[in-house]
Amino acid sequence: MEETLVESPRKLDDAVRLSDEHALRYRGDFPILDRKVHGKPLVYLDNSATSQKPRAVLDALEDYYTRLNANVHRGLHTLSEEATNAYEAARERVARFINAPARSLVFVRNTTEGINLVASAWGRKNVGAGDEILLSVMEHHSNIVPWQMLARETGAVLRYFDIREDGSLDMDQADDLITERTRIVSIAHMSNVLGTVNPVEAIVERAHDAGALVFVDAAQSVPHMAVDVARLGCDFFAFSGHKMCGPTGIGGLYGRPDLLETMDPYMGGGSMIDEVRLDGFTCADIPEKFEAGTPNIAHAIVFGDVVDYLSAIGVEHIHTHERALTDYTIERLSEIDGLTVYGHAPGRGGAISFNLDDMHPSDLSTVLDRQGIAIRAGHHCAQPLMRRLGTPYGATARASLYFYNTSEEIDTMIAAIHRARNLFSA
Amino acid sequence: MEDLTIVTMDTTIEEVLEDFEYLDDWEERYQEIIDLGKKLPPLDDAYKTDAYKVKGCVSQVWLVPHVAGTLPPTITFDADSDAHIVRGLVAILLMVYSGKTPRQILDADIEGIFDRLDLASHLSPSRSNGFRSMVKKIRSIAGGALAN
Numbered sequence: 001m002e003e004t005l006v007e008s009p010r011k012l013d014d015a016v017r018l019s020d021e022h023a024l025r026y027r028g029d030f031p032i033l034d035r036k037v038h039g040k041p042l043v044y045l046d047n048s049a050t051s052q053k054p055r056a057v058l059d060a061l062e063d064y065y066t067r068l069n070a071n072v073h074r075g076l077h078t079l080s081e082e083a084t085n086a087y088e089a090a091r092e093r094v095a096r097f098i099n100a101p102a103r104s105l106v107f108v109r110n111t112t113e114g115i116n117l118v119a120s121a122w123g124r125k126n127v128g129a130g131d132e133i134l135l136s137v138m139e140h141h142s143n144i145v146p147w148q149m150l151a152r153e154t155g156a157v158l159r160y161f162d163i164r165e166d167g168s169l170d171m172d173q174a175d176d177l178i179t180e181r182t183r184i185v186s187i188a189h190m191s192n193v194l195g196t197v198n199p200v201e202a203i204v205e206r207a208h209d210a211g212a213l214v215f216v217d218a219a220q221s222v223p224h225m226a227v228d229v230a231r232l233g234c235d236f237f238a239f240s241g242h243k244m245c246g247p248t249g250i251g252g253l254y255g256r257p258d259l260l261e262t263m264d265p266y267m268g269g270g271s272m273i274d275e276v277r278l279d280g281f282t283c284a285d286i287p288e289k290f291e292a293g294t295p296n297i298a299h300a301i302v303f304g305d306v307v308d309y310l311s312a313i314g315v316e317h318i319h320t321h322e323r324a325l326t327d328y329t330i331e332r333l334s335e336i337d338g339l340t341v342y343g344h345a346p347g348r349g350g351a352i353s354f355n356l357d358d359m360h361p362s363d364l365s366t367v368l369d370r371q372g373i374a375i376r377a378g379h380h381c382a383q384p385l386m387r388r389l390g391t392p393y394g395a396t397a398r399a400s401l402y403f404y405n406t407s408e409e410i411d412t413m414i415a416a417i418h419r420a421r422n423l424f425s426a
Numbered sequence: 427m428e429d430l431t432i433v434t435m436d437t438t439i440e441e442v443l444e445d446f447e448y449l450d451d452w453e454e455r456y457q458e459i460i461d462l463g464k465k466l467p468p469l470d471d472a473y474k475t476d477a478y479k480v481k482g483c484v485s486q487v488w489l490v491p492h493v494a495g496t497l498p499p500t501i502t503f504d505a506d507s508d509a510h511i512v513r514g515l516v517a518i519l520l521m522v523y524s525g526k527t528p529r530q531i532l533d534a535d536i537e538g539i540f541d542r543l544d545l546a547s548h549l550s551p552s553r554s555n556g557f558r559s560m561v562k563k564i565r566s567i568a569g570g571a572l573a574n
Contacts, residue, residue, distance in 0.1 A: 038452070360509035362485040367511075370452045378484045393508055395484060423456060424510060 012407055015324035020406045022321045026313060027404045029054035040372025043409045048192050048220060048351040048400035049376055050242045057245055060305040064298045072297050073271055073288070087297055090304030091287075094252050097307040098218075098237065099228040104260065106253040106287040107300045111219040112142040114238025114253035115186070117290060118215060119146035121263040122236075127183050129155030134177055134185040134212070136161035136169055137388045138194055141381040143186055143217045156183070163388065167194035167343035174206050182212040184235075189221035193380050193398065194343030195326070195351045197221065204233040213259070219243060223310075223402070224349055225319040229254050241299065246306035250299035253290075260286040267292040318403040325401050326350040329410045336417060342389055342396060350401035353380070356417065359424055361397040367420040373413050375399045437462065439521040439539065446543050455544065456511065463513030466520070469506035480560045485509035487516065487560050491567050498527045499571050503564065507557075515548055515557055523564050531568035536561055 012020070027033055030052045035042045044052060064086075070079035072087045088102070095105040108114045127133065133147045137160050151158050159177055162170045169187075178185065185207045190197050204214045213235040221227060223244035229237050237254040241247060255263075265272050265283055269292035274282040283289045310318070329352055333341050338357040356364060365377035376398045379386045386394045399413060442462070449455045473490050480487040490504040503524045507513040522534050540546045549558050 360485055362509040363511050365484075367456065370456070393485070419453075423453060424460060426457060426460075 012328075016328045016407050019321035019324040019328075020408070022317060023325075023404050023406045026054075027406075029056065030404055031055060031058070033404060037372040037374070038370050043373040043412050045399040045401065045405065045409070045413060046374045046376050047223075047402040047405075048243070048380075048398065050248070051223060051245050051402050052404070053247065054245055054309055056309050057247070057302055057306055060302045061247065061298060064301055068301070069298070071294055083297060083301075086301045086304075087295070090301045093304040093307050095254075097311065098222065098239075098252070098254060099230050100237075100254045101257065103286055104254050104257045106255065106260070106290040107295055107303075108238065108251045108253045108290075109249050109296070110240040110242070110251040111217055111238040112146075114236070114251060115143055115215065115217065116146045117253060117266045118236050118238075118255070118263075119150045121266045121290070122213075122259065123147075123150040123184075124154070125262075125264060127151075127154050127156045130181065131156045131183045132159050132179070132181045133157070134159050134161065134182050134187075134207075136163070136187055136198075138163055138167075138169070138191045138196065138382065138385050139186075139188055140192055140217065140219070141383070142219075143188060143215075144384065147186060157181075160384075161187070163194070163196075163385075166345050167191070167196050167348070168345035169196065169198050171199060171202065174203070178206045178210045178212060180210055182207065182210055184213045184215060186215035186217065189216050189218040189227070190224070190349045190351070191343065191382075191385075192220050192351050192400075193353045193382050193385055193396065194345065195348035195353075196343055196345040197225075197347055197349055200232050200234060208233070220349065220351060224315075224322055226315045235259060241303045241306060244306060245309060246303050247299045250296050250303050252303070255286075257286060260290070263290075265289050265292065269293045271295070313403065321403060322350045322401055323347075325405060325407065325410070326352065328407050329399060329401065332410055332414050333417075336414070336421075339417075342391070351398060352400065353396040353398045355392060355396050356421065358392060359421070360393050361395045362393075363424060364397050364417070364420050367423060368413065368416050371412075371416040371419065373416050375413070437465065437521065439518065442518060442521065443539070443542055452544075459514030459518070459545075460510050461514070462517040463507075463510050463515075466506070466513055466517040467504075469504055473504070474506070480563055485512045487512060487557060489560055489563055491564075493567075493571055498529065500525055500527055501531065501568060501571060505560070512557055515545065516560065518543070518545075519557075519560065519564070523568075528568040528572040532565060532572065 032052050068083050070083040072084040091105055092102045095102045133156055135144060147158060161173055164170050185203055187198055187203060189200055200216055207214045215236040216234045218237050218239040222239040235256045240251040272284050272289050272292040274284050330341055333339055333354055340355050342353040361377035365375055368375055378395050469488055474488050478488045478490050480489050485507055487507045492502045494500045503520055505516045505520060507516050523531050540549050
């Protein structure tokens with residue numbers, strides 16, 4: 001791969017060259033990237049759906065089950081004590097990664113569960129008929145449906161930020177949309193379709209002035225940029241481990257401790273109680289109050305190794321190099337006649353959606369797959385945004401990058417897109 | 427809505443299977459599938475409604491069955507998709523299933539045929555393109571006709 005990089009036909013600018021060097025330094029950590037698909041080297045460009053896992057994470061998983069496996073928070077034996085310590089140490093590490101206190105970090109399955117938890121446990125207690133919940137048209141279904149469920153139950157009203165032509169959030173609407181009726185604003189930190197990074201700090205300021213809370217769906221941002229919940233000032237913040245080199249089924253929900261303390265539990269069961277009598281129960285302290293039942297111990301502990309792995313690389317480096325590769329990808333895609341890239345907001349991230357003429361994204365993705373290239377085709381769980389963008393077939397193709405991707409892989413994808421076009425126009 | 431003329435393709439599944447024996451790279455096979463799709467007469471827009479839509483995620487598929495009152499009944503299908511490759515696959519399905527009796531439909535070895543065409547992955551559950559659902563739907567229509 002190093003050699004072909006040198007032979008690359010176009011002269012890469014310094015930022016892309018550095019991004020490639022960075023990618024090649026870490027690519028070897030990911031065994032799956034050596035795979036072949038349909039006889040071709042895998043080009044994995046579906047990172048917004050899920051990322052690949054480095055050897056360090058695979059080893060940590062094996063280590064847990066080989067050396068440490070026991071249930072947490074209940075045994076007095078050595079293994080249980082060690083597993084509990086590892087579990088709580090992982091909480092500390094993951095919390096530190098987003099600059100939050102450990103007790104404010106609830107282990108959840110994924111971002112979706114984090115949103116549902118808050119919509120249910122906070123929403124049912126704090127949202128009533130006529131109250132407003134503010135979202136945006138670019139939200140993932142996960143950040144729409146739980147609020148729609150809450151609205152259906154309480155009679156609350158959903159309102160939506162629109163987007164501007166370049167795919168950025170239309171903050172000019174903030175004055176109209178954020179009012180004293182607004183109870184919560186729930187917004188994606190980074191769009192999984194447009195790559196837009198939303199101005200969370202500005203939204204937090206406006207919302208707090210109006211007495212509303214802010215939930216940040218950080219599924220697409222935490223893997224790709226340094227985040228600091230204290231600086232963002234948000235009230236809730238959720239992210240998924242599997243999109244940031246971790247295993248599936250583990251994620252984090254940050255909640256302002258004073259809010260978590262007043263919220264009812266989301267699920268009842270073991271671990272979340274202080275005391276149970278036949279006529280009632282009292283809750284454990286936060287965050288255990290929200291972790292009923294045996295948690296995903298193994299993956300929570302490994303989540304700690306995941307953030308250590310990313311911290312060792314440096315999330316700010318990941319961000320810088322991905323920005324360069326994102327610019328390169330958009331530039332190369334834009335050279336293709338009839339190709340539309342969605343989302344041109346300044347500082348956008350590497351989830352890059354596009355359509356080619358009237359080719360169905362499903363056709364494009366199928367033909368790219370035959371050439372070893374994994375992209376996503378579909379509505380990306382953002383049907384309202386597809387309607388808003390007026391995409392043909394209500395869908396787009398999407399290439400999404402991570403720090404192990406190279407410009408050579410982008411070149412391979414571009415060549416494959418040309419080949420697909422020839423196939424369909426033959 | 428006017429009655430659809432029942433469309434039969436002039437290519438048979440046997441011919442397709444034979445043609446595919448000579449196509450050794452994926453590009454030629456996909457070209458063939460796309461061409462089969464182009465030969466499939468487009469479905470009247472009036473039928474492209476939710477009632478005839480087969481549930482799928484990425485591309486849309488519509489399926490309109492016609493059960494003839496003969497004994498045993500024969501079932502013909504008109505179908506379409508908004509994606510070219512799926513349209514071609516739909517054309518292959520119609521060659522196998524359309525104009526057949528319920529028993530013939532239920533007995534057809536669709537997995538075997540798609541295996542021989544090296545297209546088996548299109549029947550896998552992860553291809554949420556509605557195509558697999560279409561096979562299920564055709565089989566359930568045949569099952570229903572058989573029960574009557």
